[in-house]
Amino acid sequence: MIELENVAYSYGGGELLSDVSLKLSPGSFHFLTGPSGSGKTTFLRLCYGQLIATAGQVRLFRKDVRELSRDGVAGIRQRIGVVHQDCQFLDHMSVTENIALPLMVSGRGGGGAAENLVDLIGWVGLTPRANALPAELSGGERQRAALARAVIMSPDILLADEPTGNIDWDMSLRLLKLLIELNRMGKTVLIATHDLNLIRAAKSEVAARVLRISNRRLQLAGSDL
């Protein structure tokens, strides 16, 4: 699904990531950790084609990202759900509309989608806030809405950047369960987080691998987690 081969990235200064190789196979579950500023978000951006690697090759669904047109990238994004670290919404649309945005943009708004939408909003606990504007949500509510938006298209891959940074422990576990459920349905999941407790909780339920960025390299973390 996602393949990186000797990938490097720099924002213009020194290299942030060097010689990173990784293959995410369908149905795998990964965590990504590393200190603040080490490049976790950057890594995820490479994985959904928002950034183009400065060296090496990134292949999404077997296609080289460098060779994709803008519309090609748009098509691929419809198959990858992304939870951004600073959850981004359209401020003038309600929570429900924002969660349904991927459906609307891809022209798949009708029929079963609506029912699915209501279920999903209930799942992330936003039913009482469904008609609120994003600015009227609490921090944790925003993150849950972002997660709902990421999974509404039931994408093949789910990339989540600190999805539980603003959420209390009980709710975090609930969201983790949702992600594990998706994974069991065959979706590929990659979660960037600094919350080691979350990783430990997941490991007891699913065969999750933990990747760590340190010194510009991507390493498999030891079994101490």
Next chain:
Amino acid sequence: MIELENVAYSYGGGELLSDVSLKLSPGSFHFLTGPSGSGKTTFLRLCYGQLIATAGQVRLFRKDVRELSRDGVAGIRQRIGVVHQDCQFLDHMSVTENIALPLMVSGRGGGGAAENLVDLIGWVGLTPRANALPAELSGGERQRAALARAVIMSPDILLADEPTGNIDWDMSLRLLKLLIELNRMGKTVLIATHDLNLIRAAKSEVAARVLRISNRRLQLAGSDL
């Protein structure tokens, strides 16, 4: 410093907070917890005059918030440092300029301030990113910049909303130490967080009280934390 008397708040629907009374004395250290959406951010907003209580009285520095003019609120904000949950910056100014913004706005930009600024940026580990724009920061870097901006005026009160949501554990402890240090200098500190580990870590160093919002009330949490 901050006194709430039988305060209630509602955004228009049902009451979110009811009958909340609290007195933060100078030099005290408080944590605020509660599930996502329980009203932690709302409570903090009441404490720096961004929201006006729908019932009861909020006094900041002995002044009733309802009776303050806009300029009065502005004056009080210069004495309260706030770390917002979604850190807000001026996107067209560098990190350093953003951190120095409170100085600029209050007309106290000169002399010792500049030195203090450099120290502070070093303290939150942003020296290599000092000239970057906010959009070029990682999530954790943004939170650290927000904290630096909140303390640059050495305010009498520091209110922080999830200041470590996107920060790894080591860095969280470092920031906590900064806050404890400020508290020892006599500043009043109130931190909203859902990270119980952080609260435990703090309790070993300082006489912190833990408040919890549950069922619209503010309670003192038991000693189980």
Next chain:
Amino acid sequence: MSALIAPRDKASDRIVPPSGFTVLLTSFTAGAMAFLTVFALALSLATGRLADRWASELAQTSTIRISAPAEQMDAQLRAVERVLQTTPGIASARTLSEEEQRQLLEPWFGPDLPIENLPVPKLVEVIENSEGYDSEGLRQRLAAEAPGAILDDHTRWRKPLVSAADRLRMLGFVAIVLIAASTAAMITLAAQSALAANAQVIGVLRLVGARDSYIAGAFVRRFTLRAFVGAVGGTVLGTLAVALLPDSEVAGNFLTGLGFQGAHWIWPFAIPPLAALVAHLATRNAARRTLRGIA
């Protein structure tokens, strides 16, 4: 036009934040510009008519004055008529009757001038056709065949008048071009500032897999529609104002019919679609450029 402007916002257009002021600004700009265009158009068309009239009336009538002793008068008059008949470019020629000459002279002599008894010259009014005649050649032929005949061909009057009218007409068209260009520039700038202000919206849409054409389309439709609505308003007001201008048949007929006449009524109706077209192209360019600029 229906390809350019949807009858109302499509559901997908909701992705563009209403951002009231930019939209209002666009409508208002289009409206104000349409209003001014109507005026400039009216001025241009009126001056166009004026120039045509001056060019035709002044150019096409000349006068030949024959002063000769009474006994030669008839012979010279016939000679002049002969010359005129064989001169290419002349539509007709007519000798003024005594009654007409009396009217011309009345302001100076009163109504009782005994014109029959006076050595009054004969006047021949010459009307040229659209090609016109060679006045120098005619003058020489007259000198040869009717020495008492003097051609007054109004040339020295015609040229500056016609060129003045042409200049006014050009001024009107230049004004229209200037106004159209400023409208395009303003709408481009308004669209661009709307797009720039919505960089975050564009980022979100890209994140959820929207194609650029989808994003651009929503902005373009919004702005085209608003420009059209504004231009309709401005045109209606401008046309009303022009129609309500009091007619005056004076001042060398200069002000006559500053309003629109006949087929010219088509022109103001062309303004709103043109404004929408300008807005469409301007916004599309702005959108393409901005979308290329935002990573």
Next chain:
Amino acid sequence: MSALIAPRDKASDRIVPPSGFTVLLTSFTAGAMAFLTVFALALSLATGRLADRWASELAQTSTIRISAPAEQMDAQLRAVERVLQTTPGIASARTLSEEEQRQLLEPWFGPDLPIENLPVPKLVEVIENSEGYDSEGLRQRLAAEAPGAILDDHTRWRKPLVSAADRLRMLGFVAIVLIAASTAAMITLAAQSALAANAQVIGVLRLVGARDSYIAGAFVRRFTLRAFVGAVGGTVLGTLAVALLPDSEVAGNFLTGLGFQGAHWIWPFAIPPLAALVAHLATRNAARRTLRGIA
């Protein structure tokens, strides 16, 4: 003006994001409007002068024609002169010489008219002063004292011409007022859309304790300065364009001096400060309203 526009951005003005397009839009709007204002102003002033000239020249000269048998002519002429001397509102009166009358008649009779031998009426040119005379009263007195004298006071020409010129002048002023109003509206809208787009900036500034006057001031300075710069550009271009318009002494002098003359040169120089003032007030209002609106 220095209170309204700082010579360059103060450090504190950096808090306003550059937001290139809105600023460009403001400058451009101010410039385009200044350009149009210069034209409308030139038109108004020129028509003003035209109206004055028509009002004075046409109104102030009338003609009295005396047709009488040769033997009564001198007596009636003296009677007319006497009447005119005692009529209030008349500046001077002058009998046309035979030479002048011959020139008037030349187009019809040729240069050799034996005017001495003709029963040609005498013409008296009457020039009234600024108050004017009572033409009906004069007519009656003339009928009584010099029955052959007929007053041709051009009244039927004067009124519509003067009112036409006045209407043109008014049109120019209405255009100026309209342009000023649209400029104010557009700058208000531009400022408002800039402020609305910067709601987050305002929120951040409030969070760190900025006073509203501080925030508003930065926006107001930015917009005032940009409008001033734009208006200067537009005025310079407009004035150049007006100055370069070819002068023409024709068309009833209508186009003469569409350019500025003498003290009127002050007017275009007043445009940029006025534009800055309009921008200042418009932005200040927009800022106050927006700041009150954002919690």
